[in-house]
Amino acid sequence: AQSVTQPDIHITVSEGASLELRCNYSYGATPYLFWYVQSPGQGLQLLLKYFSGDTLVQGIKGFEAEFKRSQSSFNLRKPSVHWSDAAEYFCAVGATKSSGDKLTFGTGTRLAVRP
Amino acid sequence: ETGVTQSPTHLIKTRGQQVTLRCSSQSGHNTVSWYQQALGQGPQFIFQYYREEENGRGNFPPRFSGLQFPNYSSELNVNALELDDSALYLCASRGRLSTDTQYFGPGTRLTVL
Numbered sequence: 001a002q003s004v005t006q007p008d009i010h011i012t013v014s015e016g017a018s019l020e021l022r023c024n025y026s027y028g029a030t031p032y033l034f035w036y037v038q039s040p041g042q043g044l045q046l047l048l049k050y051f052s053g054d055t056l057v058q059g060i061k062g063f064e065a066e067f068k069r070s071q072s073s074f075n076l077r078k079p080s081v082h083w084s085d086a087a088e089y090f091c092a093v094g095a096t097k098s099s100g101d102k103l104t105f106g107t108g109t110r111l112a113v114r115p
Numbered sequence: 116e117t118g119v120t121q122s123p124t125h126l127i128k129t130r131g132q133q134v135t136l137r138c139s140s141q142s143g144h145n146t147v148s149w150y151q152q153a154l155g156q157g158p159q160f161i162f163q164y165y166r167e168e169e170n171g172r173g174n175f176p177p178r179f180s181g182l183q184f185p186n187y188s189s190e191l192n193v194n195a196l197e198l199d200d201s202a203l204y205l206c207a208s209r210g211r212l213s214t215d216t217q218y219f220g221p222g223t224r225l226t227v228l
Contacts, residue, residue, distance in 0.1 A: 043117060043205060043219035051214060090157050102171050105157030
């Protein structure tokens with residue numbers, strides 16, 4: 001069975017600083033990987049997804065993520081954080097193309113942005 | 116806006132009761148999934164419905180059941196509520212392809228006392 005680990009429960013960065021959120025997955029074959037963001041009182045919004053091809057994926061709101069098979073990682077990055085990026089971020093994996101939307105989520109990383 | 120709405124926003128029930136949560140998907144989205152998100156946790160997949168039939172279930176007991184209707188609405192029913200059922204329940208819908216983006220609703224916060 002697939003699993004996702006987000007090692008950082010809580011991260012605080014200063015506005016304008018760069019950001020990297022870590023995600024490690026466990027799955028035997030090529031996974032389908034996702035990053036979602038959840039703001040208070042909101043549902044989950046998809047930031048980006050990886051199915052195949054280029055291992056550097058661009059998403060919305062200036063986010064990108066890099067799939068590294070050798071490290072079983074899919075870390076999320078942003079070069080300059082804005083105060084509005086404060087939210088909870090979830091990494092998720094889908095097992096196969098046919099069930100790519102039956103997702104297994106990590107426990108999330110809560111991002112705080114310091115003015 | 117995702118075009119996915121859920122009702123009610125909040126709900127309080129007592130142990131042993133039954134509850135029905137509702138979701139309205141975007142027009143044309145014939146696949147809906149339900150997730151349970153306990154406090155401080157990531158969402159957990161409950162089940163998925165495609166064309167009104169269950170199409171996969173996570174590790175949840177049969178007292179969690181669902182319905183999907185032709186008008187792109189769906190329901191999650193939970194019988195014999197337990198304290199551990201307290202959570203945010205999210206529905207997500209997508210179009211025909213499994214690789215289509217899923218759109219999540221804002222969720223229903225269920226509290227079981």
